[in-house]
Amino acid sequence: MEALVARWLKQEGDAVAKDEPICEIETDKITLEIQADAAGVLNIVVPEGETVRIGTVIGNINEGAPAMAAPKPAEKPAAQPAEPPPAQPTKAAPGRETARETPPLAAEPHEEPPTSPAGRKLARELGIAADGVAGSGRGGRVTAEDLRRHEAESRREPAPEAKATPGPAPAAPSGLEAAPRPAPEASPAEPGRITRKPMSPLRKKIAQRLVSVRQNTAMLTTFNEADLTEVMQLRKRHGEHFLQRHNVKLGLMSFFIRACCEALVEFPEVNASIEGNDIVYHNYCDIGVAVGSEKGLVVPVLRNAERLTLAQIEQAIVEFGTRIRENRLELADLEGGTFTVSNGGIYGSLLSTPILNPPQSGVLGMHSIQERPVAREGQVVIRPMMYLALSYDHRIVDGKGAVGFLKRVKEYIEDPQELLLEG
Amino acid sequence: MAEETFDLIIIGAGPGGYVAAIRAAQLGMKVAVVEKRESMGGVCLNEGCIPSKALLDSSELFHLAKEKFSGHGIEIAPPVLNLPKMMARKEDVVKKLTDGVAFLFKKNKVTTFPGVARLQGARADGVHQVEVTGANGSQTVLGKKICLATGSEAVELPFLKFDGNLVASAREALSFDRVPEHLMVVGGGYIGLELGSVWRRLGAEVTVVEMLPRLIAGSDQQVADALLRSLKKQGIRFLLGAKLAKAEIRGEQVVAVVESEGESQELTCDKVLVAVGRRPLTAELGIEALGIAVDRGRIIVDQDYQTNVAGIYAIGDLIAGPMLAHKAMEEGVVFAERLVGQKSIVEYEFVPGVCYTWPEVASVGKTEEALKEEGVEYRVGRFNFQGNGRARCMDETEGFVKILADAKNGRLLGVHIIGPRASDLISEAVTAMTFGGSAEDIALTFHSHPTLSEAVKEAALDVDKRAIHA
Numbered sequence: 001m002e003a004l005v006a007r008w009l010k011q012e013g014d015a016v017a018k019d020e021p022i023c024e025i026e027t028d029k030i031t032l033e034i035q036a037d038a039a040g041v042l043n044i045v046v047p048e049g050e051t052v053r054i055g056t057v058i059g060n061i062n063e064g065a066p067a068m069a070a071p072k073p074a075e076k077p078a079a080q081p082a083e084p085p086p087a088q089p090t091k092a093a094p095g096r097e098t099a100r101e102t103p104p105l106a107a108e109p110h111e112e113p114p115t116s117p118a119g120r121k122l123a124r125e126l127g128i129a130a131d132g133v134a135g136s137g138r139g140g141r142v143t144a145e146d147l148r149r150h151e152a153e154s155r156r157e158p159a160p161e162a163k164a165t166p167g168p169a170p171a172a173p174s175g176l177e178a179a180p181r182p183a184p185e186a187s188p189a190e191p192g193r194i195t196r197k198p199m200s201p202l203r204k205k206i207a208q209r210l211v212s213v214r215q216n217t218a219m220l221t222t223f224n225e226a227d228l229t230e231v232m233q234l235r236k237r238h239g240e241h242f243l244q245r246h247n248v249k250l251g252l253m254s255f256f257i258r259a260c261c262e263a264l265v266e267f268p269e270v271n272a273s274i275e276g277n278d279i280v281y282h283n284y285c286d287i288g289v290a291v292g293s294e295k296g297l298v299v300p301v302l303r304n305a306e307r308l309t310l311a312q313i314e315q316a317i318v319e320f321g322t323r324i325r326e327n328r329l330e331l332a333d334l335e336g337g338t339f340t341v342s343n344g345g346i347y348g349s350l351l352s353t354p355i356l357n358p359p360q361s362g363v364l365g366m367h368s369i370q371e372r373p374v375a376r377e378g379q380v381v382i383r384p385m386m387y388l389a390l391s392y393d394h395r396i397v398d399g400k401g402a403v404g405f406l407k408r409v410k411e412y413i414e415d416p417q418e419l420l421l422e423g
Numbered sequence: 424m425a426e427e428t429f430d431l432i433i434i435g436a437g438p439g440g441y442v443a444a445i446r447a448a449q450l451g452m453k454v455a456v457v458e459k460r461e462s463m464g465g466v467c468l469n470e471g472c473i474p475s476k477a478l479l480d481s482s483e484l485f486h487l488a489k490e491k492f493s494g495h496g497i498e499i500a501p502p503v504l505n506l507p508k509m510m511a512r513k514e515d516v517v518k519k520l521t522d523g524v525a526f527l528f529k530k531n532k533v534t535t536f537p538g539v540a541r542l543q544g545a546r547a548d549g550v551h552q553v554e555v556t557g558a559n560g561s562q563t564v565l566g567k568k569i570c571l572a573t574g575s576e577a578v579e580l581p582f583l584k585f586d587g588n589l590v591a592s593a594r595e596a597l598s599f600d601r602v603p604e605h606l607m608v609v610g611g612g613y614i615g616l617e618l619g620s621v622w623r624r625l626g627a628e629v630t631v632v633e634m635l636p637r638l639i640a641g642s643d644q645q646v647a648d649a650l651l652r653s654l655k656k657q658g659i660r661f662l663l664g665a666k667l668a669k670a671e672i673r674g675e676q677v678v679a680v681v682e683s684e685g686e687s688q689e690l691t692c693d694k695v696l697v698a699v700g701r702r703p704l705t706a707e708l709g710i711e712a713l714g715i716a717v718d719r720g721r722i723i724v725d726q727d728y729q730t731n732v733a734g735i736y737a738i739g740d741l742i743a744g745p746m747l748a749h750k751a752m753e754e755g756v757v758f759a760e761r762l763v764g765q766k767s768i769v770e771y772e773f774v775p776g777v778c779y780t781w782p783e784v785a786s787v788g789k790t791e792e793a794l795k796e797e798g799v800e801y802r803v804g805r806f807n808f809q810g811n812g813r814a815r816c817m818d819e820t821e822g823f824v825k826i827l828a829d830a831k832n833g834r835l836l837g838v839h840i841i842g843p844r845a846s847d848l849i850s851e852a853v854t855a856m857t858f859g860g861s862a863e864d865i866a867l868t869f870h871s872h873p874t875l876s877e878a879v880k881e882a883a884l885d886v887d888k889r890a891i892h893a
Contacts, residue, residue, distance in 0.1 A: 113859070114834075114858060114859025114860065114861075115858075115859055116858050116859075117770070117857050117858065119765060121765075121767060121768075124766035124768075125765070125766045137858075137860065138864060138867075139860075139864065141858060141859065
């Protein structure tokens with residue numbers, strides 16, 4: 001996993017206090033502030049705009065006053081290493097500067113990525129920095145054609161501010177690609193009719209990832225619906241008591257996460273992932289939970305959710321919320337889920353298809369609860385209903401398994417006693 | 424008739440001006456060009472690049488016939504020079520090309536005004552006025568924008584002024600009516616060496632006097648050294664690190680005193696070619712009256728080639744940079760395109776330079792000396808034409824290709840060629856560099872066999888010490 005050193009909040013050589021924010025890093029999932037581990041003088045190793053692997057040292061803090069002899073360097077890794085940290089920053093950094101408004105009149109020949117001369121001219125005319133564009137020419141050379149494609153794609157991308165981070169959530173509608181626009185014409189854009197902004201690195205990463213999910217998985221979605229009468233009654237009956245005992249509200253998520261854990265045991269392929277020619281089954285349930293926050297939708301991972309009680313699940317979700325607000329969430333918290341639950345209902349979605357979060361093979365989409373007339377024992381009755389959607393990777397999950405899994409989740413939700421008895 | 428206002432008036436129909444005019448017309452502008460010569464094309468076509476190459480090609484054939492045919496098994500009687508005919512052919516080449524420019528003007532509906540232009544400032548409505556004085560009197564031409572492209576002229580020595588007879592600039596040296604017995608060339612740059620070569624091949628004794636201890640200032644040292652050896656072999660005499668202290672004309676001869684290494688010697692010659700540099704030609708334009716800013720004689724322009732006076736632009740030899748026709752041409756195109764809002768730029772770091780001696784010298788990018796001075800880490804690849812099959816066939820094995828590449832990423836930093844047809848071979852290097860290419864890019868590219876261009880590929884391979892034929 002990679003992160004982008006988005007912004008240094010302190011300059012090289014600045015004195016920093018302990019816990020003072022010194023740097024912002026971005027991943028495809030979240031923007032994080034990095035705080036100083038210790039007081040001292042900042043030495044920046046990785047400049048802004050570079051992409052680094054987790055565990056890469058991006059700067060050092062020399063503890064104590066700069067005048068002090070033999071300063072002891074305190075290394076500041078980009079985040080808690082989730083993997084053995086590689087010794088070197090990756091060379092994957094696409095460019096030295098993320099968004100340059102006006103390129104210099106004369107190109108610096110050996111500091112820029114190689115571009116064709118026609119490409120350079122077009123980049124100036126489109127107002128985009130060629131270093132953010134994937135080059136198709138030999139040696140990654142950015143051609144005019146690459147820039148035109150890049151331009152066309154960025155126009156097609158819908159315009160939400162890049163700060164919001166859609167996780168593997170219903171926020172990404174399945175009709176991601178709007179109708180293709182006609183090829184851009186030479187006529188200058190009329191002022192005011194459109195506003196053109198370069199995509200933030202985060203947005204670009206999201207865009208790449210979403211497209212790659214579509215291209216690299218066989219994603220299908222199956223639907224069902226659940227009657228939440230029982231769950232609602234349980235919450236009503238025990239809510240207050242639960243709050244007193246566990247100091248947390250009894251929400252809906254805990255029921256769904258428990259239901260999923262149970263169903264995942266029964267349908268292990270939904271909790272599996274593909275590695276090369278192998279299928280890796282996970283004998284645990286690390287459930288990604290989409291949590292809305294001011295910074296957008298973030299998807300931290302609930303470890304061993306199968307072992308947690310409803311109260312522990314609710315507490316963990318609240319704790320995630322707090323840590324997101326306080327910028328204490330770590331990259332490792334976002335890593336390595338085996339399945340994801342995403343609740344589009346909080347945004348009022350009635351029905352949408354969630355998008356997979358590779359290498360996971362399944363994602364459950366929850367939706368709004370709506371009182372709807374349904375037939376029960378020959379009678380039309382009004383019940384709190386929710387549509388459920390399961391997107392799955394058809395490469396390893398068969399239709400039968402997917403439908404069965406979702407049906408099982410529905411059954412647990414409609415009869416939560418079973419969950420409680422088994423838990 | 425209502426007075427006609429042009430979108431653009433270009434002053435000077437040299438390579439910068441005529442290219443700017445055609446490009447501007449292509450872009451839909453109504454363009455006028457003011458030219459004081461009868462023929463279009465400026466110094467380049469009339470008394471520079473083109474006639475000198477015509478003579479270089481002719482004199483090379485003469486030299487080949489005299490010196491090389493026999494080696495190829497062609498026995499001929501010693502060839503006899505018909506100088507008037509050689510000059511007539513040169514004139515014919517010039518005429519065809521200058522007529523070609525006139526034709527292009529017509530085709531692109533560019534209006535020409537013969538005469539000398541003088542800026543008269545802008546009217547209250549911002550329209551610029553240019554007074555054109557020609558054979559038929561004066562007239563005022565109106566234009567929304569003005570582009571100055573009057574080029575440059577040869578610099579004179581104060582104690583040895585051009586006299587149209589013994590003391591010649593390049594212009595006269597292209598039209599001597601007889602082969603000089605002893606031609607003294609003052610200045611070891613491109614012009615001096617090219618014209619010195621012409622007259623040496625045609626039989627003159629040639630002595631080059633250069634102030635610096637080397638030839639072609641600013642070129643790669645190894646190339647300059649190799650060129651010096653080759654030209655010496657051809658019988659040209661060199662006085663380097665030498666100063667022309669004084670010179671006087673005695674009848675039909677010039678007697679010069681040249682000082683070098685504390686010694687002075689007297690040189691007697693029947694022609695002197697002064698090629699010590701060129702300076703911008705602005706005297707007749709009236710730029711001072713308009714307050715157009717200059718820096719050491721060169722007009723100061725911004726990235727749109729606009730001077731400090733709104734609506735007045737300048738390109739080519741008038742502004743900073745090497746005084747090269749292709750640099751002016753590129754500026755002409757970019758100037759016109761920027762005028763209509765395109766984001767064109769001239770990429771000056773890729774301007775090639777060529778010296779049409781034999782062997783030819785051509786280069787693009789940084790020299791090894793410049794890289795050392797800048798502290799850039801680089802690798803060098805070099806391949807001698809002796810190892811090139813085609814060069815052997817041609818019996819032209821002098822020289823080499825030298826490639827300087829960034830030590831880290833292999834990016835091409837400079838390419839320097841001395842050898843047969845270096846002027847054509849350099850294009851590949853310019854293209855590769857413009858595309859941000861590396862030595863490996865050249866090494867991985869097909870080069871036909873057998874061609875001289877294989878030497879470029881081998882030099883690129885040699886950057887990683889894996890040349891095949893070395």
